[in-house]
Amino acid sequence: MTLEDLTADVEDAYGDLDGTFGLDLDRETRTELAMLVAAMEADPEELVRRGIHALFRSTVDTGDLDFQLRNGYDVTYDEYLMGMSYDEMAGGSQYPQRDDDRRYQM
Template sequence: MTLEDLTTAVEGTYGELGDSTDVELDRETRTELAMLVAATGADADELVRRGIHALFRTTVDTGDLDFQLRNEYDVSYDEYLMGMSVDEMTGDAQYPQQDDDRRYRM
């Protein structure tokens, strides 16, 4: 898969999610969310948003996101943000691959 495939997947999923998402909570998650709401006084929806941000940041910082993206789409998060691959940035993509069998024929 490619950078274009990743961009298409992200945009498609973004559209499918819409403005709100219903998530079923298991007992442990519901208990932890209730504890956080009681302790912080924050709205449960806000805590879920913060949790997603924290998980995303941790995934980026540890390199797990790049690992997953490289395995699935052969790109990194930085390449996604820049909209081009490393090969495109360095100019390697603009030059055709050399055919070693015919390189030195006269």
């Protein structure tokens, strides 16, 4: 195979992506997906599934998912998987909260 063959396969894959997904792909995403389809001879939908898995794994591994979850929900991914917060796991919620206003009154 030659560079011309690859170019033709990418252009064919690019054209075949019209209407494949229920969302609009920008030009860059579409070109990258077409290159992957041509190079890997894979179904575009399978490549999108793989891409989602890769993005998810990457955000978990780098801590980005925990950062986003902590900002939005005040939990981490591990807490989500366990179904309880770290405080609950450590027994921090079993003691009553202190009443600081009455703490030093006798």
